[in-house]
Amino acid sequence: MRPGAPPRAPGPGEVVARALASGVSQGTELLLFRGEGPTPFDPSLDAEGAPTYPRRYGYAWVGEVVARGEGAALGPGDRVFALAPHGDLHLLEPGAARGLPRSIPAERAVLAANLETAITCVWDAGVGLGDAVVVLGGGVVGLLIVALARRAGAVVRLVEPSERRRQVGLALGAAAALRPEDDRLRGDADAVIAATGHPEELDRAIAHAAREATVTVASFYGARTSPVALGAEFHRRRLRLRASQVSTIPPERAPRWDHARRFALVRALLEDPALDALLDPSVPLDAAPSVYAELAAEPGARLQTVFRYGARSATREAP
Structure with a gap:
């Protein structure tokens, strides 16, 4: 090492x-x-x-x-x-x-590295003021996404099995933090962000998404795969499935943002002692x-x- x-x-x-x-x-x-x-x-x-x-x-x-x-x-x-x-x-x-x-x-x-990832994911998901956002997975990236989506004015629901991580999610601004077994798949989210690391959770993400919503995948699955249902719910609601990857700036922002400007935002966010909860x-x-x-x-x-x-x-x- x-x-x-x-x-x-x-x-x-x-x-x-x-x-x-x-x-x-x-x-x-x-x-x-x-x-x-x-x-x-x-x-x-x-x-x-x-x-x-x-x-x-x-x-x-x-x-x-x-x-x-x-x-x-x-x-x-x-x-x-x-x-x-x-x-x-x-x-x-x-x-x-x-x-x-x-x-x-x-x-x-x-x-800092995970903050760059979370910022990019919130941009890719198109989170806006007043949006209903569901975040699946309360690891470090998922919890940073919760905090940033709340700062952007969204109402955030976190789905996470760990009690400790749910409590941190609430401290960082989630309106609700639920165990997967208590999660109601209401199909009302403007944006769903999958950050569990488990590809099988994409079915849950699709079930949360409202019509014309975007499901953004923050996780890197490596060699793991899982069947995903792209039938009635995905097809009839005209959903979008989008990968988020930190190496590049999302194309909608690339004309105005570069990596240096994004890292300047990271530095500003790192001044917040609330992040020590992570x-x-x-x-x-x-x-x-x-x-x-x-x-x-x-x-x-x-x-x-x-x-x-x-x-x-x-x-x-x-x-």
């Missing part, structure tokens, strides 16, 4: 940063842990035949710059976020390190093997798992 020193000194525009905290993306990383990810898992990174597990993965990493190359925009002492794997040190290419203010605690800052107590990186085993055994028991690093461990208190 732990890389050694950077392979070389930073070149022009590059920085070396030392870890403060990193977050586990439970849905994606458990696909890898269970061997349920597609092969290759990431065509842009993986060589043909690369294993899905064991491997070092992650994309919610917060650190502090310790060395800079000529012309780098960030310097020693600056706090940064990067879409980088878990590990002590990273050599980050120009543009890979995104600056963070010290007013945002490092543990909360690991939410954070579990941090654990040392050396405990990763047991942490992944526990997450796989009881995935609904935790929210945002955060790894801490050495004597420079992150705290929830701003320095």
Whole structure:
């Protein structure tokens, strides 16, 4: 799990940063842990035949710059976020390190990646003022979607089996938080967002959607598949099924928004201490093997798992 020193000194525009905290993306990383990810898992990174597990993965990493190359925009002492794997040190290419203010605690800052995903999903779903929105799944992404949809003026219902996650959903603005067995499939939602990680839940999403509504899929299912009923309910209501993917800006916004503007919004949202409700107590990186085993055994028991690093461990208190 732990890389050694950077392979070389930073070149022009590059920085070396030392870890403060990193977050586990439970849905994606458990696909890898269970061997349920597609092969290759990431065509842009993986060589043909690369294993899905064991491997070092992650994309919610917060650190502090310790060395800079000529012309780098960030310097020693600056706090940064990067879409980088878990590990002590990273050599980050120009543009890979995104600056963070010290007013945002490092543990909360690991939410940046999932906040980008949630923002994009709310945009893709077309959530508007006064809309009735159903969110299926109260993992970290689902709960961030609840919070953002409420900020956009929607009335949000969360469907989630975990009592703890339902309570966090209510704290973040959900009007109702229901167990799946108590969920009434009323067909009245203006937007339905599927964030359970389970493809079989698409039938529930379709049953919630009102006529001409959009069902937006936030989850990455990996290699998992499930039959989906596209008969009477889906067909006669003229529903739309849309995938949301964070790598690109939705086409309706792309003429005005770019990744830098979206991350500026992420930074502003991360100032909200209410997001700390999503954070579990941090654990040392050396405990990763047991942490992944526990997450796989009881995935609904935790929210945002955060790894801490050495004597420079992150705290929830701003320095």
